[in-house]
Amino acid sequence: GDSVTQMEGPVTLSEEAFLTINCTYTATGYPSLFWYVQYPGEGLQLLLKATKADDKGSNKGFEATYRKETTSFHLEKGSVQVSDSAVYFCALGEDNTDKLIFGTGTRLQVFP
Amino acid sequence: NAGVTQTPKFQVLKTGQSMTLQCAQDMNHEYMSWYRQDPGMGLRLIHYSVGAGITDQGEVPNGYNVSRSTTEDFPLRLLSAAPSQTSVYFCASSFRGGEAFFGQGTRLTVV
Numbered sequence: 275g276d277s278v279t280q281m282e283g284p285v286t287l288s289e290e291a292f293l294t295i296n297c298t299y300t301a302t303g304y305p306s307l308f309w310y311v312q313y314p315g316e317g318l319q320l321l322l323k324a325t326k327a328d329d330k331g332s333n334k335g336f337e338a339t340y341r342k343e344t345t346s347f348h349l350e351k352g353s354v355q356v357s358d359s360a361v362y363f364c365a366l367g368e369d370n371t372d373k374l375i376f377g378t379g380t381r382l383q384v385f386p
Numbered sequence: 387n388a389g390v391t392q393t394p395k396f397q398v399l400k401t402g403q404s405m406t407l408q409c410a411q412d413m414n415h416e417y418m419s420w421y422r423q424d425p426g427m428g429l430r431l432i433h434y435s436v437g438a439g440i441t442d443q444g445e446v447p448n449g450y451n452v453s454r455s456t457t458e459d460f461p462l463r464l465l466s467a468a469p470s471q472t473s474v475y476f477c478a479s480s481f482r483g484g485e486a487f488f489g490q491g492t493r494l495t496v497v
Contacts, residue, residue, distance in 0.1 A: 278428075306483070310486075310488075315490075316490060316491075317390075317476055317488035317489050317490045317491050318429075318476065318478075318486075318488045319487075319488065320485045320486070323485070363428065363429065367483070372417040372419075372434070372436065372480060372482055372483065373419075373431060373434065373444070374419075374429075374431070374478075374486055375431075376421075376428040376429040376430075377428050378426055378427060378428040379428050
């Protein structure tokens with residue numbers, strides 16, 4: 275079945291450092307791809323999404339490009355802030371359904 | 387806007403007890419789902435519904451029941467709680483193909 279693999283954390287960075295969180299997927303059909311973020315004590319909220327190959331999703335300085343040839347959707351940010359500390363989940367929306375398949379999550383810790 | 391509302395936020399159960407986790411959304415979304423979040427496991431789909439009167443199993447349905455009598459409500463029932471069901475539970479809703487909105491979660495401990 276469809277699956278998502280993302281890098282294990284925690285990822286620890288200093289403020290203003292460059293961030294990459296890797297995500298790869300296995301899927302049949304043409305899935306949509308998402309990054310969700312979970313701040314401490316809260317539910318998940320959508321950070322960005324891409325619905326087809328070569329689409330770039332972006333929001334709040336984060337971006338990710340849907341790469342069909344490498345089945346990847348890596349999350350990047352040029353300069354992280356302490357307020358970006360959270361758990362980030364890569365997810366796949368199965369083709370023709372509304373099921374979301376999540377990766378295991380990557381905890382990001384940003385220090386001043 | 388209320389969005390997706392889950393109750394309770396915290397619950398402690400004894401092994402063998404039953405309970406219902408409530409989930410309500412006010413966005414008229416067709417699709418609703420329940421996930422459990424465990425350390426190192428990400429979110430795993432328990433049950434989902436594509437509309438009132440229609441439910442289906444996800445990845446980890448055993449020990450849980452759901453029903454969808456209205457568009458707004460999607461309760462999750464634990465039939466006989468077990469320590470393995472200790473987890474954080476999230477309800478989500480969306481339009482078909484749209485962004486999923488999540489509730490704040492219910493932290494359940496089974497002792």
